[in-house]
Amino acid sequence: MQTQWQKIGGVAAFFEAFAYIVGFSVMLTMLQPAGGASATPEQQLGHILSMSALFKAWNIVIYVVFGAVLAVLVIALHARLASGAEMLMRVASAFGLIWSGLVIATGMIANVGLSTVAKLYIEDPRSATVAWRTLNAVQDGLGGGVELVGGLWVIVVSVVALRLAALPRSLNYVGICHRHGWCAHPDPAPWRTGRGFRHRSDCLVCLARDCVDIASGGHWSGA
Template sequence: MDSRFRLGGIAALVCAMCFVIGFTMILFVMPDIHVNGDERLQAILAQPRLIQSWYLIIFVLFGIALLLLNRSLYLPPAEASGQLQLIGALIGYVWAAYVFAIGFISVLTIEYLLHQSATQIEQAWPAIFAIQTGLGDGVEWIGGIWMVMINLSLYYHRVVSRQLSVYGGIVGITGLFTLYPPFAAVGGVFGVLQILWFCWLGSLLLRQKVRLLPT
């Protein structure tokens, strides 16, 4: 059980780190990547390996850490059962699959673009950009659903302090606002707030101040 808590705590901190790296890139290193499609393409062609590494961290590494965190919070199915917890766990896996899809598409399409002529890049990029944004690039609604569900479970079973679960629920509701296009920018607020939640939960897991949720 100690190793389960330790792994979950590390995974939560890695999730927070991925958000920090994501914001650092957008705000300070390469702000052009988040302006529009044309600016993103120019940034990709200028620094393809840097952006591929960034995508691997914020999507693929985050997805792996999320899977580990999600699993570390629950008892084995044979030991307990609960519909709310099961739904929350499944949504966590869906979110991880979602970010895996975005991450690998983003990384592999960069590799594809690097081997095309300027004309082919110009023709292919609108479709690639549409796929990235269509999958939810920058929209955290599914993460918001997971945050709401997991914190409802944490609150109901009193697994962590009420302050943490209430705060996490508020963060989740913030993420749900990104479903409405005019509020897409709220995704940034969601990410910042989630950094604190991941760090808070991670510290509790590392100190074994958390009980496992039934599944």
């Protein structure tokens, strides 16, 4: 059963990393409005609405499906590390599962909110833009602006793995330091499409690490 969960966790981690690659590619190409970051909020919203089907599909992949698969990865890591630090991994897994729920909620709110904003945009683009920015603030509060919950999960898992010498030591330090930086210093950049998704991108290194280790079922001991 343990080996089976390691394989399932490895597949989940590979999917998470793949979702980032696809998500970034779409975000930086098709979802970028003319003018890029210099585009006004009204122009950004107009571009999103013109590609609403793609935007909703993008949200489903990088938030809803990502969050669901994240829950599997959390359980797999728990099974992988809990034998050496049961209480710490209970804390870590609690944060991980909460983060999974927040990520799913973020994507669902974005898609439902976009449908409402689209109707308002026909009558009053300015009011629609205000509503979309307000909606984006809610998304950021759930997990896009600071990523506190996800950061705590990665930090605790990295600490446990470091203590058990279960994963590469250097990457455990990366997980601790990098995620601590995001928790302590939220991004003050102005609103723009996919900001919360970019804030989750610093987990990609940790996820890639998990891919190799979980799928192999081996124990790393080096630095």
